[in-house]
Amino acid sequence: MSSSATPDSAAPDTTAEAVTTAQWPLRFQRHRFGGFCFDTWGCSIVYNGFPHGQDDRERQAASSASFGEAYPRRMKAAHLDIANFPAPAEVTWRAKDQSEHRASVDLGAIFADGLIRHEVARDDVAEGVSLNDPEIILEVNDRTINVYMRSMIPLKRPLDPANPNSNFRADLVRVYSRTY
Template sequence: MGDMQGAAMKWTRLSAWLSLGLAACAQPTAAPSLQKEIAVTETERDEAAIRAEMNYRPVKWPLKFKRHNFGARCYDTLYCSIWYGGMESGDERPSVPSSTYGIDYLDNWNGGMSFDNFPPPAEVTWRSRDGLTHKTDIDVAAIFRDELMLHNVPREEISDVPDGRLRTNPSILLEVNDRTIRIYMRARIPTKRLQIPGNPYSDVRYDLILVKTYNY
């Protein structure tokens, strides 16, 4: 009698488990399109929460900088030395003409050394292709005395940033090219729209701006 009662209890438990399993299987599942919509909504909600927490705001205008990166290059010289902020750049040996690299020879050029605004003037000494020796000081502080970032992005196209502060250092670039010195600025500016449609990493512009030209 005891064995029959035990078997009955086991059967009751088994029936309950089966019922629960069938009930779970019978629950309706969201359609794939609905699931995708839910996922997108959750992602947007997460992004909104992050932006709120980090206090994203329109950039403070105008864009200014207190630190900058510096870089120097020499082309078509017999010797070239640039001292800036206690560091030297240049070529002790003859450098090739910029035409060797094509019209885009300055693409992707950025400053590698970072400084507070501003070290003393850059000291430039070089021999041009004709063999003449030149020496000059380039007063970077005077050129950029207003500490404004130079760029080509309209204010309304710049992305919101945490606390409205654009935490990026522009690059100030010095090119010695035979008997010419050119000063450029390149600043990384985040944009609301993708610069290359379909490329999620293209929400930025990094234009090279020619600021000053000296001929010797």
């Protein structure tokens, strides 16, 4: 895992209020980030000063289909503790057909409302529970850039009554897509 903190940076901002499920709609002040490339050549994603992806121009990234049903679950945000929002993510890559592409993805504009994207009805959300920072995932897949959010949303009741540890949902919700 990585963090946005560097040896020269100041201590994390501890003045931010804790986000709880008592506040509705659910909002976030910080986030985690992950960048992934599929069916690309030399894919580079730079966000908050950190590189993600595969920058080897002579190596093709695996296709998302090669991971089968595990494909969406394998995308996790390992870059932690990012205040909303640094400069846009800068993306350069060659598509499967090796055509060159460049994009600047402004996550601050995509999430300007500060809302956590999730698929849980308010009546099902556990009350007064603190929330972790949501994950923002940027995926480059051949000619398409997708941006997703995943947040662990605590539930009043377990999804599976036989499993008391199933008292949350963490759906991967696509919030942006553009094909180049």
